[in-house]
Amino acid sequence: MSLAAMQVSVSRNEDAVAAVVDILSSKFGDRCSTSGAVRQQHGHTTTWLPNQAPDAVVFAESTEEAAEVVRLCHEYGVPVIPFGTGSSLEGHVNAPGGGISLDLSRMNQILEVHAEDLDCRVQAGVTRKQLNAFLRDTGLFFPIDPGADASLGGMAATRASGTNAVRYGTMKDVVLGLTVITARGEIIKTGGRAKKSSAGYDLTRLFVGSEGTLGVITELTLRLFGQPEAISGGVCPFPDIESACNAVIMTIQCGLPVARIELLDELQVKACNAYSKLSLEETPTLFLEFHGTEAGVKEQAELFEAIAQDCGGGTFQWTAQAEERTQLWTARHDAYWSSFVLRPGAKGVSTDTCVPISRLAECVMETKQDLLDNNLLGTIVGHVGDGNFHVLVLVDENNPDEIAATEAFVERLNWRAIDMGGTCTGEHGVGQGKMKYLKREHGPALDTMRAIKAALDPKNIMNPGKVLPPA
Incomplete structure (x- = not known):
């Protein structure tokens, strides 16, 4: 079955892709997979859109490793598609121009819990159920519940919500700060543990909901709540x-x-x-x-x-x-x-x-x-x-x-x-499935979004072919 969705053409350089895959295979060994089954699974999950598999899947285990992958892809102009658990529904993890699927599922450490401040810091591969199991004895819980046991990095990237949103809000309301890898492979931190700030642009909200098109989220500082x-x-x-x-x-x-x-x-x-x-x-x-x-x-x-x-x-x-x-x-x-x-x-x-x-x-x-x-x-x-x-x-x-x-x-x-x-x-x-509706919903504001994308990702390697329809 293939229902029509707006497809954005993504340029492809076969020599560059081959060079990147060779370098990553040498660097990561069996954590860089070119298996057909693994590639297919990372290109298509719970969506009705056609499968578009990446050329390779790299299983990163740290922010530094993920940044190394992105820097290499930026150098060669090869697409990078962040991957959490693959539970998204609009083709977010498809690879229309091939490239590298950057799987963060092994980055699943809960780094800090500050019970007295009602916050925690986790790696992007931690799932919501994993976090709540860890928090059970602290008297705290994380309320955002989209149904699927999605990764918290993916939930931030898609601005997820779910059954508790009417009282506790969505991911945009509970993400206090992020560690993000930019399209050039730089590691930046946004926000912090303070409950409010007026210092500078709110980059945290920029990356929350960006669906991997502006950067790769590798760590999150999250707001927690007391168990009722x-x-x-x-x-x-x-x-x-x-x-x-x-x-x-x-x-x-x-x-x-x-x-x-x-x-x-x-x-x-x-x-x-x-x-x-x-x-x-x-x-x-x-x-x-x-x-x-x-x-x-x-x-x-x-x-x-x-x-x-x-x-x-x-x-x-x-x-x-x-x-x-x-x-x-x-x-x-x-x-x-x-x-x-x-x-x-x-x-x-x-x-x-x-x-x-x-x-x-x-x-x-x-x-x-x-x-x-x-x-x-x-x-x-x-x-x-x-x-x-x-x-x-x-x-x-x-x-x-x-x-x-x-x-x-x-x-x-x-x-x-x-x-x-x-x-x-x-x-x-939005992914691929909803792009056709954005012009009617946002009008001229789409041009501002395109300008942000071009400024942060001039080579268009970050999850290309998603969110923004052609001008």
């Missing part, structure tokens, strides 16, 4: 999508400090029941979680129950039992995989958008109707507390008419969100 005294969570069914979305809007507008509020449409609930062995009513449903004191989470749950009833919702079933909550959130995190039980053998096209909370119900309902009008089978889930939702369309890869209909649907979804004052991606990032 009590957590409660539960589910609430609704008769239709509009009622569920209206309950979300009222919850946020009332200032209820919900930690998680997730929407699953009736098809997604059906899939979760089958895959995760739940027994939920197969109707649009909200999954919620509240953090605070024992009295606080009880009060929050009761307040939400009143809001849900006002919006026509059913009984809100909530619990403070960790095992029951874990079962629910495991099912939510497995939503992508569970969807395939609805159409065995199909391929999935996953996309996301984000709109102002006041337009959420309208956008989700129009999207749902769009699927029905075009006979497409797709599930809708969302971190709807901040207006972000995802659609997974299940497609027969051997049916060209269905592929064309899916491509047209994805385009309409993105234009719809942008026209409502939203964005073409709330958290998946």
Whole structure:
């Protein structure tokens, strides 16, 4: 299956690539792989875009080693594609011009934890689950939870968020500082451990969300949070999508400090029941979680129950039992995989958008109707507390008419969100798959982005062919 995406031509010098691969093979030995299987795995993971493999994969084990790779690639003008765990969805790790995939997964050390200051410093290959397992006995946790056990470097590069974003923010809110390798192979540090600063340009925010097109993130200083005294969570069914979305809007507008509020449409609930062995009513449903004191989470749950009833919702079933909550959130995190039980053998096209909370119900309902009008089978889930939702369309890869209909649907979804004052991606990032929408979303600001790219990466070696469409 190959849905159309904007492809940016990336120049290639065969002699330069061959020379770089030879030098890296001599330097890194078996940590520089030219195996076809390894290259394919680093060029294509959980995305519907065509596989574009690099020429070699280097497994760096330190910032200095990674910088050495980048300096060599800069000298020869060969592309560098940073790689974490490969869980991105928009072709971020593809290599349209070949080059070197710089795998940071072995840079997985937790370097410092300052419990008294609520921060830590980690290497880019540390995953969110690894960090939280390490923090368990400190009374702290790291809240950004995109579902996949992504690397923290990759999460910063794509400005990830997830189920906790409505309360704790996204990666842009929790990254205090970075160690970055520039396109010339220089090692720089941005930000620091101070909770605020007015000193100079905010380079940290420049690199967060840059998707490896401006530099390689190798270390991160992160904000941590205290583990809440009590957590409660539960589910609430609704008769239709509009009622569920209206309950979300009222919850946020009332200032209820919900930690998680997730929407699953009736098809997604059906899939979760089958895959995760739940027994939920197969109707649009909200999954919620509240953090605070024992009295606080009880009060929050009761307040939400009143809001849900006002919006026509059913009984809100909530619990403070960790095992029951874990079962629910495991099912939510497995939503992508569970969807395939609805159409065995199909391929999935996953996309996301984000709109102002006041337009959420309208956008989700129009999207749902769009699927029905075009006979497409797709599930809708969302971190709807901040207006972000995802659609997974299940497609027969051997049916060209269905592929064309899916491509047209994805385009309409993105234009719809942008026209409502939203964005073409709330958290998946741009990569290759979303480039075509940036001109409409950003207008003349794209020229400023191109100027920054040209200044920091004049040879265009840093993850070329991503994020910025041609002028």
